[in-house]
Amino acid sequence: MLQNASIVVVDDEPDILSMVSDYLGRDGYHVSRCANGAELDRTLDKTSPDLVVLDVNLPDEDGISIARRLQATRRVPIVMLTALNDTIDRVVGLEVGADDYITKPFDLRELSARVRAVLRRAPGADGVPAAPREPRPEQKRPRNVACFGEAFLDFDARRLIDRNGVDLPITATEFAMLSTFAEHPNKVLTRDRLLGDAPEHGSGCCDRAIDIRVTRIRKRIEVNPTRPQVIRTVRSVGYVYVPPN
Missing domain, CATH: 1.10.10.10 (Winged helix-like DNA-binding domain superfamily/Winged helix DNA-binding domain)
Structure with a gap:
C-alpha cells in the first residue's frame, strides 16, 4: 500500500529536512533523512526507496546531478524541491527524469499530494510488480x-x-x-x-x-x-x- 512506501528526503536545510520528514512520517510513510548526496548514497546502499524527495540546491553535488545519476542506475521516482524563481532548475529536473517538482516555500499538504500522485503512478503501486532493471x-x-x-x-x-x-x-x-x-x-x-x-x-x-x-x-x-x-x-x-x- 502507498501508506507503507519508503521515502528518502534529501535537503541540506535542517529545518526543512525535519519538517518534511516528520509530515510525511505522519502520513504513514517510512522516511529516511539525508543532508547531501553522500548521505543519500549510503542510504541507498542499505535500502531501495519507493520515492526520493530531492532538493536542487545541495552542497557538493547538486540535485540535478543526483537525479541524473539515479535515473541512470535506479529509475526511482523523484519529486524535486526548487527555489521559487529557478525555472531553469525545474525544466532541467524534468528533462533528467524527475517525476514532479514543487517550489519553495511550499504547503506540506501540496507536497504530500504530489508524493501520493507520483507513488500511484510508480511501478509496484497497488501490487503491480516493478519492472526488472536488467x-x-x-x-x-x-x-x-x-x-x-x-x-x-x-x-x-x-x-x-x-x-x-x-x-x-x-x-x-x-x-x-x-x-x-x-x-x-x-x-x-x-x-x-x-x-x-x-x-x-x-x-x-x-x-x-x-x-x-x-x-x-x-x-x-x-x-x-x-x-x-x-x-x-x-x-x-x-x-x-x-x-x-
Missing part, C-alpha cells in the same frame, strides 16, 4: 502491450521495451502519459488531460512540463524524433497518438 533481449513481446513506434508499452509489467525486448528508461509519470495515449488512440488530448491526476502547477508550468516529457518519450519511440509520427503535436491544443494501422 535488459532481457531474449524475452518475447508480451501480449498486453501497445505499440508506440519503435517501442512497446507493457501494461502488466509497467515497462517500455524496444523491439528486442530491452527495457527503455521511463519514469512513472511518462508511463502514465503513454497509458493515457494508448487508451485514446487517434484522439486529440489536451495538456490538462495528459497531466492526469498530478496536482496543478499553473497552466504555463504544466504546459512546459508536458512538452518536456513528450520530447523525452519521442526520443525513445520515434524513428525521427524531429519529425514525430507516433505522438503528433496539435498546435495550440495538445497531442494525438497515432497507432500503427
Whole structure:
C-alpha cells in the first residue's frame, strides 16, 4: 500500500529536512533523512526507496546531478524541491527524469499530494510488480502491450521495451502519459488531460512540463524524433497518438 512506501528526503536545510520528514512520517510513510548526496548514497546502499524527495540546491553535488545519476542506475521516482524563481532548475529536473517538482516555500499538504500522485503512478503501486532493471533481449513481446513506434508499452509489467525486448528508461509519470495515449488512440488530448491526476502547477508550468516529457518519450519511440509520427503535436491544443494501422 502507498501508506507503507519508503521515502528518502534529501535537503541540506535542517529545518526543512525535519519538517518534511516528520509530515510525511505522519502520513504513514517510512522516511529516511539525508543532508547531501553522500548521505543519500549510503542510504541507498542499505535500502531501495519507493520515492526520493530531492532538493536542487545541495552542497557538493547538486540535485540535478543526483537525479541524473539515479535515473541512470535506479529509475526511482523523484519529486524535486526548487527555489521559487529557478525555472531553469525545474525544466532541467524534468528533462533528467524527475517525476514532479514543487517550489519553495511550499504547503506540506501540496507536497504530500504530489508524493501520493507520483507513488500511484510508480511501478509496484497497488501490487503491480516493478519492472526488472536488467535488459532481457531474449524475452518475447508480451501480449498486453501497445505499440508506440519503435517501442512497446507493457501494461502488466509497467515497462517500455524496444523491439528486442530491452527495457527503455521511463519514469512513472511518462508511463502514465503513454497509458493515457494508448487508451485514446487517434484522439486529440489536451495538456490538462495528459497531466492526469498530478496536482496543478499553473497552466504555463504544466504546459512546459508536458512538452518536456513528450520530447523525452519521442526520443525513445520515434524513428525521427524531429519529425514525430507516433505522438503528433496539435498546435495550440495538445497531442494525438497515432497507432500503427
